[in-house]
Amino acid sequence: MRHTLLELETAAFKVLSGRGFKMKEIMAIIRPKKITKTKEVLDILGFPAMNAVRIMGRGKQKAILNEINLEIKETNLTESEGAMRYIPKRMLSLVVPDEDVSLVVETIMRINHTGQIGDGKIFVSPIDEAIRVRTMETGDNAI
Amino acid sequence: MKMVRAIIRPEKVENVVDALDESGFVALTKMEVIGRGKQKGIQFENIYYDEIPKTMLIIVAEDDQTSKIVEIITESSITGNFGDGKIFISPVDEAYTVRTRNSSL
Numbered sequence: 001m002r003h004t005l006l007e008l009e010t011a012a013f014k015v016l017s018g019r020g021f022k023m024k025e026i027m028a029i030i031r032p033k034k035i036t037k038t039k040e041v042l043d044i045l046g047f048p049a050m051n052a053v054r055i056m057g058r059g060k061q062k063a064i065l066n067e068i069n070l071e072i073k074e075t076n077l078t079e080s081e082g083a084m085r086y087i088p089k090r091m092l093s094l095v096v097p098d099e100d101v102s103l104v105v106e107t108i109m110r111i112n113h114t115g116q117i118g119d120g121k122i123f124v125s126p127i128d129e130a131i132r133v134r135t136m137e138t139g140d141n142a143i
Numbered sequence: 144m145k146m147v148r149a150i151i152r153p154e155k156v157e158n159v160v161d162a163l164d165e166s167g168f169v170a171l172t173k174m175e176v177i178g179r180g181k182q183k184g185i186q187f188e189n190i191y192y193d194e195i196p197k198t199m200l201i202i203v204a205e206d207d208q209t210s211k212i213v214e215i216i217t218e219s220s221i222t223g224n225f226g227d228g229k230i231f232i233s234p235v236d237e238a239y240t241v242r243t244r245n246s247s248l
Contacts (some may be wrong), residue, residue, distance in 0.1 A: 029172060030241070055174045056173045057201075058169065058171065060170050062164075090171070108241070113240045114242070115242060119242035121203075121239065121241065122237075122241065123146065123237070123246075124235065124236045124238070125146060125234055125235045126236060
């Protein structure tokens with residue numbers, strides 16, 4: 001499909017007018033088991049859009065086998081014999097407006113909290129621009 | 144905090160992970176990806192590959208440690224040929240540990 005000059009100009013205007021809108025990417029690495037619950041609750045809160053990826057990873061404890069044990073001595077962690085190289089996890093990434101970041105982070109933390117090693121991490125990083133490919137909308141309208 | 148994303152050769156991953164391990168960067172995330180670089184993939188006679196399997200490592204670290212991480216990754220994954228990969232560094236505003244609910248790495 002070819003775009004006319006006017007269409008391109010409108011698109012450029014939309015890009016420019018979307019400036020100033022702040023958004024953040026929330027990248028949560030969580031247990032695969034908790035993914036359904038997390039999705040359901042975020043759905044209810046009005047954040048249905050997300051990416052989910054199967055990943056492998058490990059944390060500070062170096063992928064110890066007994067990651068669901070409560071009592072593990074800190075000193076033994078890195079020399080543990082029952083270490084695997086990686087543990088399967090699920091990564092969620094969603095882009096939300098600045099003011100919703102704390103709500104989403106708090107929700108993910110509350111659902112995924114078991115108190116045991118391997119609960120995961122959440123990273124929040126800035127996103128400069130978001131564009132919806134279908135309509136070329138930007139910023140607020142795109143997410 | 145900064146997020147270091149390194150796209151490297153799959154066969155070099157264990158090398159890199161061990162090297163990072165020795166320097167104390169234990170926590171990381173590993174992801175299988177497919178991509179191509181500036182060379183537009185690779186061509187053997189008539190067969191043209193433009194979706195080359197790579198592995199992406201994601202490490203989040205404090206600002207002053209990124210240069211060390213980059214150095215370790217480049218040293219342990221270099222072969223000198225096309226396709227050694229790229230490393231991207233981007234800002235991270237906040238990091239939370241779900242278990243302790245702390246806002247720290």
